[in-house]
Amino acid sequence: MTAFVYEWERYLKGKVQILGISVETPEEGKKLIERVTRDCQDDRPHIPLDPYPVRLLSDPDAMLIRACGTENEGHWAGTIAAPVTYIVDPSGLVKWAYVSDSAADRPSPVALAKAACAVAAGEPTPAVFPGK
């Protein structure tokens, strides 16, 4: 999530909204926001974070996670979400996807921000996943 915060200015210019979804409770989500905000303020105080770039949603029963097929049922902590990222247009059509089985395998922050801004501008998105 730190990557979204660090690319805040790019997302703001592109008018891109960012939604993060997990099975975590709202309380855990708030703690995550606090941690990321504190790190950002320490490391990159020039980023104002107003408006805050990320909205976290709680899916405690993994309803949407399963509807998207992004569930990981075999985790020791129970059902969790696999680390999958989508870019979706205003009609709800998926325009870009980055599918991974590992939390360490995430799209390049800059490439993701550029792809999202391209979708926002109605421009073509890369056919190849950045970093793959």
Place this chain on the structure above:
Amino acid sequence: MAKLTVGDQFPAAKLNDIDGLAVNFPVVFENAPATVVFFYRGRW
């Protein structure tokens, strides 16, 4: 492997954000010209 992929319609669902505000899919996508949806594991 995720079922949802490029060219698919995002499924309908209703969730709450961490402040308790309702978020309806896919209506929420109308709020911006593009939306990044990222799933994260949580339960660290």
